[in-house]
Amino acid sequence: MNTPHTAMPPLLQQPLRLLIDGQWVGCASGARMDVINPSTGEVLAQEALGGAADIHQAVQAARRALEAGPWARMRPAERTRLLLKLADALDQHGDELALLETLNTGKPLKVARLFDVGHAAECLRYNAGWATKLNGETRAVSLHGDWHAYTLREPVGVVGLIVPWNVPLAMAVSKIAPALAAGCTVVLKPAELTPLTALRLGELIVAVGFPPGVVNIVTGLGTEAGQALVAHPGVDKVSFTGSTAVGKAILGSAAGNLKRVALELGGKSPVFIFPDADLDRAIDAAARGIFSNTGQVCAAGSRLFVHRSVAERVVEGVARRARQLRVAPGLVADAEIGPVISARQRERVMAYVASGRAEGAEVVAGGEAIDGAGYFIQPTVMVNTAPAMKVVREEIFGPVLCVQQFDDDSLEQLAARGNDTDFGLSSSIWTRDLRTAHQMVRRLKAGNVRVNAAAALDFAMPFGGYKQSGWGRENGREGVEAYTELKSVAIDLN
Structure with missing residues (x-):
């Protein structure tokens, strides 16, 4: 390149x-x-x-x-x-x-x-x-x-x-x-x-x-x-x-x-997509939330929880976006994602992908380092991930999304899954139901909660985390x- x-x-x-x-x-x-x-x-x-x-x-x-x-x-x-x-x-x-x-x-x-x-x-x-x-x-x-x-x-x-x-x-x-x-x-x-x-x-x-x-x-x-x-x-x-x-x-x-x-x-931030969400916006936001800055963001939405009834559409949408992103040096005019910061960081991210595969996760997009000069990685989407996997529990700090599905879980159960982490920096909720949104906001243990928004960084709003964030x-x-x-x-x- x-x-x-x-x-x-x-x-x-x-x-x-x-x-x-x-x-x-x-x-x-x-x-x-x-x-x-x-x-x-x-x-x-x-x-x-x-x-x-x-x-x-x-x-x-x-x-x-x-x-x-x-x-x-x-x-x-x-x-x-x-x-x-x-x-x-x-x-x-x-x-x-x-x-x-x-x-x-x-x-x-x-x-x-x-x-x-x-x-x-x-x-x-x-x-x-x-x-x-x-x-x-x-x-x-x-x-x-x-x-x-x-x-x-x-x-x-x-x-x-x-x-x-x-x-x-x-x-x-x-x-x-x-x-x-x-x-x-x-x-x-x-x-x-x-x-x-x-x-x-x-x-x-x-x-x-x-x-x-x-x-x-x-x-x-x-x-x-x-x-x-x-x-x-x-x-x-x-x-x-x-x-x-x-x-x-x-x-x-x-x-x-x-x-x-x-x-x-650090963070291991959850993104929740409910079946009544505006799926086009949610898919775009989920992709940007993990692939922006090559996933090297403390508040990256690295754990995606999606309702089973819309999971196929959401996963395919995010995976398609991952495959379409132009991975290139930052000085290339149409570059959308650059490299990770160093050879060491690339090795670290790829080790997590290998770990996920070994524990039973399936890669549906990306999953490989890119040959040539520089430290480039394909934007990666992994499905069939489980709470005990390293890729789910530890901060990767790279363009790797871990997807889990949910059924008609109670909001208490779903929030508990989102809170099942040492971190508590950020979270995102996609739904048109105000009751669902407000109840999830109250149950999530995170310093920053976004509803129907890819990002809401504003200097007037305090930013920081719960727990080990x-x-x-x-x-x-x-x-x-x-x-x-x-x-x-x-x-x-x-």
């Missing part, structure tokens, strides 16, 4: 460095690592492998900016203006950012431009408004005498942000924006596989006028730079998006100074307040 010739962005024509205290610097060790284009397997650049010494410098810079620099004295309205300027800069450089995202992740260029860059810019604009709207309350207390009591919201402090490789730009911004709106300073650790757009974002942050040290970016391995950031005693909070296994490890590392921890982790919420008022501490003040007026 050959990609058309594309001029390399300026970022790739220079050594990749770290952003610490407003300056671009090399890492202390001098170590570097190849950044790979997953569509070709070719080296795009070499990133600096930051370590504990670099993290320490970044945390110190963030602390100075928080407590002594211009950021400490900046009015909320000024923070709003800076965030809006950064949003405008993302729009102005959107084509370049999209190209970097596509080169680094393999996703279709049109998706990177419309969703990843557009999503990031709108996230900045939404959170910019909150900088001037965070406030405490006066409280009526029952203490004896005459009291004035109120609460204050203050920045939680220096925040360590660790983001995944599947949606690197949008995820970096989704953490930076609310943290800055709340008045915090940050150290961002991008995923080692996908550092490019984070570094270009850092250049834009400097260019629009954020004071030195407010945003620091240290690239490197999770086991080194990430671990050092989580364990650093000068970090007041860590926000991590990634696998549940790593999230559990972070909890232990954060215990040293009992820093606040927010975790947005994480702690805390992002987006909305809750997402900004998560970067604050609440202080109670009581004044005796007697």
